[in-house]
């Protein structure tokens with residue numbers, strides 16, 4: 178019997194590459210969408226165990242409906258991971274961020290409906306849950322919360338706006354059409370990188386701390402390991418609960434405490450000399466995901482494996 182086919186959008190990205198690796202290890206046939214097949218930035222995918230037999234890369238842009246439909250055709254499940262995640266301010270957020278995230282998601286869901294896909298897992302973010310001036314600091318933040326889109330616009334937080342709008346529309350699309358969509362909202366994703374020539378935005382966070390500097394904000398960091406995230410993505414695809422939305426967060430730590438933890442493991446890096454206080458602590462709950470059996474590794478393991486991988490990739494060379 179042919180292996181079950183599934184599609185992963187944006188297959189060459191940080192999270193998606195780990196998802197493709199996991200799916201291949203489980204014997205799935207994987208259709209991965211990429212924008213530039215043949216580019217060296219997808220070489221790591223071709224080297225994954227099982228890739229030569231079970232991975233096909235499709236050229237697709239989120240804004241090109243037919244290209245998405247061709248990649249999705251014949252798949253039982255679709256993991257919609259692709260979305261722009263800029264590491265710096267983008268000059269034209271509407272074109273570079275919002276349209277691919279929002280219209281791109283609608284295109285993926287419409288194609289899933291047309292191709293009669295059984296289940297879609299949409300990778301959203303805690304950016305769609307907890308950004309706003311009125312988030313209660315004395316309550317546990319669960320999946321019933323949504324980021325304040327007007328506040329995101331006012332503060333020009335276009336990434337958070339794009340994720341919130343895209344997820345709202347995705348869940349609304351599911352309600353209107355009956356398409357089975359589950360969204361998963363990860364926090365900052367760390368862990369070893371698989372990509373060979375690109376570095377995604379979240380993998381720049383620890384190198385920045387390790388390279389030091391004068392003053393850093395003592396921001397709260399909500400962290401999940403990429404390997405635990407892809408386990409969660411597969412888990413919510415396989416379980417058929419009523420829930421449509423899952424927060425995926427493992428650790429909550431202030432930047433200063435994170436720095437101390439790193440220092441105790443790697444004393445010879447530079448590290449920031451000073452932190453300014455930020456009142457942004459919120460308690461996020463991944464209880465729903467944990468009730469499905471989701472488990473996560475220790476923060477120490479994530480940090481050690483991340484730093485090792487950044488060293489191997491030459492991201493810490495200025496030390």
Ligand SMILES: NC(=O)c1ccc[n+]([C@@H]2O[C@H](COP(=O)([O-])OP(=O)(O)OC[C@H]3O[C@@H](n4cnc5c(N)ncnc54)[C@H](OP(=O)(O)O)[C@@H]3O)[C@@H](O)[C@H]2O)c1
Pocket residue numbers: 186187188189190191192193211212213237238239240258259260261262277281300301302303340362363364365366367377378379
């Ligand atoms: N990393 C985090 O900390 C974090 C936290 C919460 C949520 N997330 C979510 O997780 C997902 C993956 O993030 P990541 O960190 O793995 O980012 P990443 O490495 O930058 O990957 C993003 C992917 O999106 C694809 N993409 C962007 N615009 C596209 C378009 N117009 N058409 C087709 N593909 C497009 C890129 O494709 P190309 O390879 O063709 O450029 C890339 O593969 C995103 O939805 C992000 O919002 C990430």
